[in-house]
Amino acid sequence: MFAITGPIGSGKSFVSSIIREAGFEVLDADALAHELYKKNSELQKKIAQEFGDEAIDENGINRKLVSNIVFSNPKKLELLESIVYPILLNEIEKINPVFVEAAVLYKCPEFAKRMKEIWVVEASEDLRKERLLGRGIEDGRVEAQRVESGELRVESFVRKVDNNGTKEECKSKVLELLVGLIPNIVFRDISLKKYTTFKIGGVARFFAEPETMEEIKILLAWCLEFKIPYFVLGKGSNVLFDDNGYKGLIIKLSKFNAANTLHSLIQNAANQGLGGLEKLEGIPGTIGGAIFMNAGAHGQQISDCIKSVTSIAANGEIITRTKKECEFSYRTSIFKKLSTLNSQLSTQTIISAEFNFTPMPKEVINKNRKEVLAWRKAKQPLQYPNAGSVFKNPNSQSAGYLIEKCGLKGFSIGDAQISELHANFIVNKGQATAKDVKALMEKIVQKVKEVHGVELEAEIIYPPSSPAPGPSSKI
Numbered sequence: 488m489f490a491i492t493g494p495i496g497s498g499k500s501f502v503s504s505i506i507r508e509a510g511f512e513v514l515d516a517d518a519l520a521h522e523l524y525k526k527n528s529e530l531q532k533k534i535a536q537e538f539g540d541e542a543i544d545e546n547g548i549n550r551k552l553v554s555n556i557v558f559s560n561p562k563k564l565e566l567l568e569s570i571v572y573p574i575l576l577n578e579i580e581k582i583n584p585v586f587v588e589a590a591v592l593y594k595c596p597e598f599a600k601r602m603k604e605i606w607v608v609e610a611s612e613d614l615r616k617e618r619l620l621g622r623g624i625e626d627g628r629v630e631a632q633r634v635e636s637g638e639l640r641v642e643s644f645v646r647k648v649d650n651n652g653t654k655e656e657c658k659s660k661v662l663e664l665l666v667g668l669i670p671n672i673v674f675r676d677i678s679l680k681k682y683t684t685f686k687i688g689g690v691a692r693f694f695a696e697p698e699t700m701e702e703i704k705i706l707l708a709w710c711l712e713f714k715i716p717y718f719v720l721g722k723g724s725n726v727l728f729d730d731n732g733y734k735g736l737i738i739k740l741s742k743f744n745a746a747n748t749l750h751s752l753i754q755n756a757a758n759q760g761l762g763g764l765e766k767l768e769g770i771p772g773t774i775g776g777a778i779f780m781n782a783g784a785h786g787q788q789i790s791d792c793i794k795s796v797t798s799i800a801a802n803g804e805i806i807t808r809t810k811k812e813c814e815f816s817y818r819t820s821i822f823k824k825l826s827t828l829n830s831q832l833s834t835q836t837i838i839s840a841e842f843n844f845t846p847m848p849k850e851v852i853n854k855n856r857k858e859v860l861a862w863r864k865a866k867q868p869l870q871y872p873n874a875g876s877v878f879k880n881p882n883s884q885s886a887g888y889l890i891e892k893c894g895l896k897g898f899s900i901g902d903a904q905i906s907e908l909h910a911n912f913i914v915n916k917g918q919a920t921a922k923d924v925k926a927l928m929e930k931i932v933q934k935v936k937e938v939h940g941v942e943l944e945a946e947i948i949y950p951p952s953s954p955a956p957g958p959s960s961k962i
């Protein structure tokens with residue numbers, strides 16, 4: 488946990504807002520304390536005992552009355568703190584936030600001990616008074632929360648955030664401090680358009696292309712510590728990113744066995760007279776993406792030849808699963824199932840796989856490859872950006888056929904169009920947005936249900952732009 492603290496008027500809330508905007512969780516301990524005043528009967532009882540029954544009202548605590556008492560009498564302030572802090576600390580510990588903005592908790596050694604770093608926002612007393620008077624708060628509270636040198640009774644690492652200048656100056660100082668908390672292989676605000684075959688999507692808040700296992704581990708540990716949600720990306724040939732991007736970390740794999748293309752896997756196998764996956768030729772994804780999706784075509788699917796798959800979990804644990812343990816079925820796998828669970832702790836990054844191919848004459852393998860490629864060229868709208876089949880085939884029926892029978896071929900919303908060539912493909916005719924594509928998908932689902940009584944299920948993956956907070960460091 489990191490604390491943002493400092494005396495009243497120093498600008499803690501402003502610093503917190505910069506940290507939040509930068510993508511980190513900040514718990515407002517003051518707001519939490521007020522929640523507790525409202526609902527924690529033990530706390531209410533103790534306050535009533537010391538400050539009288541009138542100190543408790545329907546809002547929890549009678550702020551005006553209690554403030555008047557404690558800010559005119561330091562002993563009473565200490566008394567209030569000694570009642571509130573233990574209960575508040577307990578609650579903060581349960582939540583275990585990344586940052587906690589905590590008014591004067593820094594005076595409490597118990598609190599300080601739990602902090603990895605304490606960021607003390609500093610502003611001169613004159614400036615604080617000026618700011619507080621601007622907010623209609625009188626001088627007394629400035630005096631009560633005076634920070635004399637040496638008053639900070641803590642052993643944790645303390646950083647000072649100088650807020651004596653302009654808001655812009657303060658912001659750049661905070662951002663500088665935050666840079667120190669972000670691994671140096673992580674980039675910010677990267678457009679996702681160029682990382683997907685759909686050429687659609689906003690900006691990734693954080694983006695990294697790890698090249699070694701060590702780097703993956705650093706990223707995962709960072710996500711764990713700072714509760715940053717993450718999404719593993721292959722070639723982006725089955726993903727529709729939101730127009731608002733992704734407010735987490737995109738881990739783009741490119742230097743790992745699982746990041747090699749399906750094409751290179753099939754080619755290498757063919758060179759050695761090994762077949763079994765050659766009909767997947769033309770699927771523009773990576774081995775990892777194909778395993779996650781259990782990609783398939785023309786009666787073959789990647790799981791046919793899988794021997795084992797090795798992945799790394801959010802907590803850094805490396806697991807090798809047998810084919811059976813991968814729980815493959817139509818367009819799904821254990822990896823996909825795990826990724827949809829609430830806790831991101833279960834998300835797996837596939838790093839490598841072992842295959843059992845079938846010895847076959849090279850001519851047969853290459854003939855099959857050529858045939859499926861020619862089929863794709865004739866049947867799929869490859870001249871426009873797309874993400875392959877949008878819907879799964881329901882109960883062995885062709886989703887494309889069902890959509891076509893609804894007369895939807897060529898129907899567009901914005902620049903997103905249901906392909907004239909293949910009704911289960913949506914193509915980006917130029918500036919299509921994720922909103923256009925989703926609206927088109929809704930239209931398809933509704934029409935197919937109406938006409939055929941069949942519920943289509945999306946095959947493409949669309950990560951939410953604001954995913955649930957990342958894995959909690961409390962496992």
Ligand SMILES: Cc1cc2nc3c(=O)[nH]c(=O)nc-3n(C[C@H](O)[C@H](O)[C@H](O)COP(=O)(O)OP(=O)(O)OC[C@H]3O[C@@H](n4cnc5c(N)ncnc54)[C@H](O)[C@@H]3O)c2cc1C
Pocket residue numbers: 684718719720721722723724725726740745746769770771772773774775776777778779780781782783784822835836837838867869873874875876948
């Ligand atoms: C023109 C075209 C034709 C297509 N034809 C077919 C087809 O015939 N059959 C078919 O099944 N699909 C097809 N697809 C869809 C797509 O190519 C496949 O699903 C492919 O396997 C996705 O791989 P990818 O690397 O692009 O994964 P991405 O699109 O990057 O990711 C897809 C999902 O896999 C996850 N993922 C990717 N890599 C990893 C990893 N290393 N570890 C953990 N999770 C990972 C992602 O988080 C995401 O949820 C087609 C797509 C296009 C554009």
